[in-house]
C-alpha cells in the first residue's frame with residue numbers, strides 16, 4: 001500500500017497548464033498580476049466543481065436517511081470561535097528568515113529557508129489563521145466578525161435546530177458544503193492550499209460508546225468514495241495521526257492521502273471529535289446541546305465523527321488522477337479519464353461541417369441532449385482535432401452529425417477511452433447515453 005506509484009514527470013505543470021489553457025481555473029485578478037494564491041474557476045472548472053459537490057451530496061445526503069444538509073453563514077461572531085477554540089489555538093508557528101526576511105511556517109521547512117538556505121530564524125510566533133473583519137458601519141470590538149475557517153461550527157451551533165425540525169436521533173449526521181477562509185502563511189501548489197477554498201463536511205453524531213465503530217465506518221466509506229469515482233487505489237492511502245499531532249479537538253484523526261506530484265499529502269481528514277464541540281458550545285452559550293434518549297430516559301452529549309474534504313482540493317486530485325497521455329493512430333493524445341459524473345461535459349455535439357443543414361439537425365440533437373446532460377457544441381476545425389480537444393477535457397462521449405445523418409437519422413457516438421465509434425439512431429440517442437452513464441436526472 002505504501003509503495004510509490006508511477007506518475008508522469010512534470011504532472012503538476014502539465015495539469016496546471018491544461019487547467020489554464022482550457023478554462024478549469026485561473027489566478028484571481030490575473031489582469032492585475034494575480035492575487036495571493038486565490039483562484040477563479042472558469043467554465044470547465046465551474047462545471048466540475050458542481051459535479052464534485054453533487055457526487056459528494058448524493059453519497060453523503062441524498063442516498064442516506066440518517067444525514068441532512070444545512071447551509072450556514074460564512075460570517076460569524078467571535079463567541080463561536082472562542083467556544084470552538086479557534087481564537088486561541090487555530091494558529092501556525094511563524095518564523096522570519098534572518099537572512100532573506102522571508103516568512104515561513106516553521107513546521108513545514110525543516111529548519112532550512114527554502115528561499116536562501118539559511119538556518120537562522122526568529123523565534124516562532126503563533127499566527128492566527130482566521131480572517132477578521134467588521135460587521136456594520138461602526139468599528140470597534142463590538143463589530144468584530146470572522147470568516148469561518150471551517151464549515152463544521154455551523155453544524156454544531158445548529159444542532160438543536162436540526163434535532164427539533166427533523167426529529168433525527170443519533171446516529172445521524174448534518175452535512176454542509178461551502179466556502180471557508182484561512183490566512184495560510186505559505187499557500188502552495190496551485191489550488192491545493194489556498195486562502196479561500198470550499199469544504200464538504202459532515203458531522204455525524206453518535207452515542208459515545210459507538211464512536212470508535214463509526215470512526216472506522218467513515219474512514220472506510222470515504223476511501224471507497226474515491227475508488228468509486230475512478231481514482232486508482234494505488235494513488236490513495238490512509239494515514240493515522242500520531243497522538244501528539246492531533247488538532248485541539250480531536251481524539252483520533254485519519255487522513256485519506258493522495259499521491260500528489262510532490263508526494264503523499266492530505267486529501268481528506270476523518271476525525272473523532274469526541275464531545276468537544278457540543279460541550280464547548282453548551283458551556284459558552286448557556287444552551288444545552290444534548291440528546292434526550294426517551295427509551296433509556298437519559299440525556300447525553302453525542303460524540304462526533306467528521307469526514308472533511310476540500311472541494312477544490314478534491315477537484316485537483318481528480319484532475320491529477322485522470323490525466324493520461326496515450327497513443328491513438330500513431331499520435332500522442334492527452335486524455336482526462338474522468339468519471340462521467342465528474343467530467344465538465346458529458347457529451348459534445350459535433351456537426352461534421354458548418355453547412356446549415358447539418359447545423360440544423362445538430363442543434364436539434366443538442367437541444368434534446370441538453371435536457372439531461374451537460375453538453376458542449378463545437379463546429380471549428382477538423383473532426384480529429386475536435387475529438388482531441390474533447391479528450392483533453394475529459395468528455396466521455398462525442399456525437400458526430402454527418403451528411404448520412406440527414407438521410408438515415410443516425411449519428412456517430414464516439415467513446416473517449418476506447419475511441420470506439422458506433423452508429424445510433426437520433427431517436428434512441430438519449431436512452432443510449434443514459435444506459436452508458438446511468439445519469440439520474
Ligand code: GAP
Pocket residue numbers: 149150151152182184191192193194195196197198199201266267268269306308309310311312313314
Ligand atoms: N472541520 C475540520 C477541518 O476543517 P482540516 O483538516 O483543517 O479539518 C479539512 O480541513 C479539509 O479541508 C482538508 O483535508 C482539505 O481537503 C481542505 N482544506 C483545508 N485547508 C485548505 C486550504 N487552505 N486550501 C484548500 N483546501 C483546504
